[in-house]
Amino acid sequence: MTTGNASTPSVPLQHIAAAISGAVFAFLVLPILVVVPLSFTAGELLVLPAPGFSLRWYELFFTDQRWLLASRNSLIVGVLATLAATALGTLAAIGLWLGSFRGRGLLLAVLALPLAVPAIISALALYFAFSAVGLANSLAGLVLGHTVLAAPVVVVTVLAQLRMVDRALLQAATSLGAGPVRLFRRVLLPLILPGVASGAVFAFATSFDDLMVALFLAGPGQFTLPREMYAGLREQLSPTICAAATVLVLVSGLLLGLSEVLRRRDGAGKGDPYS
Amino acid sequence: MMGPSGRRRTGIFLLLAPLGGLVLFAFLLPLGMLVWRAVDNTELATALPETTRLLRSWDGAGLPPEPVFAALAAELPKAADNQTLGLLSRRLNFEQLGMRALLLRASRVAQGFRAPYAEAFQALDPRWGEPELWQLLRRNALPVTPLYMLRAVDLTLSAGGGIVAMAGDEAIFRELFLRTIWIALVVTVLCLVIGYPVAWYLSMQSGRRARMLLLLLLLPFWTSVLVRTTAWFILLQREGVANSALRLLGLVEEPLTLIFTRTAVYLAMVHVMLPFMVLPLYGAMRRIDPVLLKAAASLGAPGWTQFRRIYLPLSLPGIAAGSLMVFTISIGFYITPALVGGNRDQMISTFIAFFVNQQVNWGMAAALGLLLLVLVGTMLYLLQRIVGARVLQAGRGAG
Known part of the structure; x- marks a missing residue:
């Protein structure tokens, strides 16, 4: 494409685009990274350059009762919601893949609905419903809410993986006498495992990053990390919040890395996932 | 006895039932309750x-x-x-x-x-x-009342039961809806103008280099909206990093008021939504066959004409998908305006939360939520009509 052909965009134009892209990438990444040096400040104020290096805010983050409780809640809710969403989402994706019934498209749209509805509407609806049955202000309510919001992500991811599975393999296994459970465990699951794992990573990120549902459904005893951070921002801005944000960025980076590794090992990375 | 096809159907039903049941009872039913709350009068x-x-x-x-x-x-x-x-x-x-x-x-x-x-x-x-x-x-x-829905569009019931306009200073919701749509529109246009050259640049890179650059786009995409808004909240403080940098560069004498302004809302929202624009644009541009441009060039079309007549129309699906997605997600924003915006920069969601948490007026919250849902539903319908449901999967929770 860069063979100096007349059709190739002129070189100045490419330079302009490169300059714009560089500025945009800096705009996207730098604000996120700015919390990192601020979290290591020795002072109380959020100014750069920081007056000195210190780990005191991390010490606070990892010893303070409120932050500890929030981390614990985030982990418990994240893990449980991920397990539930991955199991239910995978089963449903297989059902959608195997089935060829009327209303299949509609069912897929309904199952994917939580992805499309704005977070505040989902949170409001869950708040009304869960208040009526005593699930508001409980970890169980949060797990249930996050499962509903995360499961569609798993369905979509696993369904994409299933489309690459050769159905003849299933017929072969069946004709050799494999029952449905063995068929699933020995044939289908190994084939779609990368998709299931990717779905689980997405599901965990959905739960771990959620603020809206926690805002409506969590009482002080169920505060998750984002909820505690939001409360901190509204009360008093302290470098502890930067420490918490840094930890969250780190977790996001890990999850992104994990999802990239899964996609590449799967071989699907050869194609272009965004086209 | 059930035949093989009957067993198969039962199996498929059993696979779909758990999630179907969950979505029914923990999402569709709650959504129904929300609609009901908007007219409930018991x-x-x-x-x-x-x-x-x-x-x-x-x-x-x-x-x-x-x-x-x-x-x-x-x-x-x-x-x-x-x-x-x-x-x-x-x-x-x-x-x-x-x-x-x-x-x-x-x-x-x-x-x-x-x-x-x-x-x-x-x-x-x-x-x-x-x-x-x-x-x-x-x-x-x-048992039902139209009052909340009427109030949500600045109407009310008169003493005699007729529908009349709300009194001046209490009529805030039409302006609020217009402001919400306006903010979402500005964010969409900014994302398109900034995102288009970036996507074009990305689409011209070799596979390996493009993937490296895409990671730079995906890190913010994976970082939660709260963390990104927090970063802007900290950056834009009066004694914050942005003001110190501006003073260091000699651009300003006195610190500027950056936080709690409309500018701050646009900055932070564009930061959050830009990946949602660039990814579909990049996808569409990758599919454009460069041979078409070569053909146009060999027929004597100048660069601008090549762009206007060939490249732009071919990238249109990406423009439509990205713009509709950015707009649709933007109108539901809550966290970002709540944290970095002032009183005059709040969007519908802020008032929904306000009616639930401060006023304990569930009817008004539900009515505003229902209107927002209708707005988003219309946009999604357009999105689906224009580009198909495929793009929706990229819409990982934002807000």
Whole structure:
């Protein structure tokens, strides 16, 4: 494409685009990274350059009762919601893949609905419903809410993986006498495992990053990390919040890395996932 | 006995049932409740059941007959005892100011009333003799009300029950909806203008280099909206990093007011939404065959014409998908305007949260939520019509 052909965009134009892209990438990444040096400040104020290096805010983050409780809640809710969403989402994706019934498209749209509805509407609806049955202000309510919001992500991811599975393999296994459970465990699951794992990573990120549902459904005893951070921002801005944000960025980076590794090992990375 | 196809159907049903059930009971049903809350009107029937029953059978002319007054006198003290009066008086006060005081006063003395009750009420407060008051009570004996939906578009019910415009300073919601749409529109245009050259640049890179650059796009994409907004919240403080940098560069003398402004909202929202624009644009541009441009060039088309007649139309699906997605997600934003915006920069979601958490007025929250849902539904319908449901999967929770 860069063979100096007349059709190739002129070189100045490419330079302009490169300059714009560089500025945009800096705009996207730098604000996120700015919390990192601020979290290591020795002072109380959020100014750069920081007056000195210190780990005191991390010490606070990892010893303070409120932050500890929030981390614990985030982990418990994240893990449980991920397990539930991955199991239910995978089963449903297989059902959608195997089935060829009327209303299949509609069912897929309904199952994917939580992805499309704005977070505040989902949170409001869950708040009304869960208040009526005593699930508001409980970890169980949060797990249930996050499962509903995360499961569609798993369905979509696993369904994409299933489309690459050769159905003849299933017929072969069946004709050799494999029952449905063995068929699933020995044939289908190994084939779609990368998709299931990717779905689980997405599901965990959905739960771990959620603020809206926690805002409506969590009482002080169920505060998750984002909820505690939001409360901190509204009360008093302290470098502890930067420490918490840094930890969250780190977790996001890990999850992104994990999802990239899964996609590449799967071989699907050869194609272009965004086209 | 079931045949193989019957067994297969059962199997498929069993696979779909768990998630189907969960989505039904923990999402569709709650959404239904939200719609129902927007018209729900059971406060009067709950607090004053017998009065409600009699009001429903009254023809509405003049004042109601004596038995209605008698039932009201008997039920008001009971409602005060079992705490249902609080909800009712708040509900009626929302429809017409002064109703709370009127009801609470009557509930305190109604136990001592003797027949004729109509005169006893009117002796306490002449308003009990006004037909408009009884029209209002009769209206609210019905299980549904249009009041919340009307208020959400700055209309209200007049004393006689007609639909009239809300008074000046209380008519805030039309402006709020327009502002929400405007902010989402500005963010969409900014994302498109900034995102288009970036996507074009990305699409010209070799596979390996493009993937490296895409990671730079995906890190912010994976970082939660709260963390990204927090970063802007910290950056834009009066004594914050942005102001120190501007002063260091000698661009300003005094620190600028950056936080709690519309500019801050646009900055942070564009930061959050830009990946949602660049990814579909990049996808569409990757699919454009460079041979087409070569053909155009060999036929003598200058660069600008090549872009206008070939490249732009071919990238249109990406533009449509990205713009609709950015717009749709933007109109539901809550966290970002709440944290970095001022009072005049808040969007619908802020008011939904306000009515739930501060006012405990679920009806208004539900009505505003329903309107927002209709708005988003329309956009999604367009999105689906134009580009197919495929793109929706990229819409990982934002807001």
